[in-house]
Amino acid sequence: MLDTFLWSPAMATASITPSDLTISPRDRRFGRGEATPRWWHGGNPYATAFYNALSITFPKGEAFFVDSVRAFREGTPPRLAEDIRNFVTQEAMHSREHVAFNNRAADTGYRIDHLEAVVQERIDLVSEKPKIVSLAATMALEHFTAILAHQLLADPRHLEGADEATAELWRWHASEEIEHKGVAYDTWLHATRDWSRWQRWKVKSLVMIDVTRNFLVHRWEGMLDLLRQDGLTGRKAKWAMLKYAFLSPGMVRQWFVPWAKYFFPGFHPWNEDDRHLIRDYDASVGTRFDSRKKVRRAG
Secondary structure, X not given: OHHHHOOOHHHHOOOOOOOOOOOOOOOOOOOOOOOOOOOOEOOOHHHHHHHHHHHHHHHHHHHHHHHHHHOOOOOOOHHHHHHHHHHHHHHHHHHHHHHXXXXXXXXXXXXXXXXXXXXXXXXXXXXXXXXXXXXXXXXHHXXXXXXXXXXXXXXXXXHOOEOHHHHHHHHHHHHHHHHOOOHHHHHHHHHOOOOOHHHHHHHHHHHHXXXXXXXXXXXXXXXHHHHHHOOOOHHHHHHHHHHHHHHOOOOOHHHHHHHHHOOOOOOOHHHOOOHHHHHHHHHHHHHHOOOOHHHHHHO
């Protein structure tokens, strides 16, 4: 933990991504040919709304991430160039699987097109700014997804009782989000290598504050919209949604400390090496399916 708080000039541009890290796209498919229950998360409309509201953002959001990182890949060191290629492959597969999942949610009667439009509006607004702002926004949102991914794999309560195919989708996605969590940040360090430490910290911090506000506001609105479609409205529904998000199991409550670390001098996503969660996930998949059944069972 001490390295999170101490600062040295070398930290300003140096990546600490583990030298032995390999980003390995896992081409898996989930829930094909199956009907996903409307309240797929253990019959709980609030848990379902929480994850559905996130999933709706992923196809357009991850395409934006890919474009933002690709814009700065020219001239990157060979190791980072390879990481970017694998990042792009992983994100493309995540988009594919969440499109399929979102379509299954729509098949149960949810209207999601207007929620997708909100995501596109935000992307269009950011895209009007210099490309480095898009990269900074990607870096901030990748930090959010890495925090979410860590919690999903570290605490089984988050997916307890969920439809198995859908839970597997989220675990698979989480493992790869952890694996590539440093790519956007390392691309940022390369792209801003001629900036002063103050300029780099100021831009990334201001963008994170803006991203955080919009992320929380719009995801909250999305959750409430999905609950309204289930006939759940008013203060009672809002309290139940808040209780799920902040108290039990409290995913959002667990975001604050890792989110705050983003603003510390010397921050890097790999200050916390949580690759054991990826290894545990890969091992658990291997014990459930042999190499041929793995893809067939998933989709």
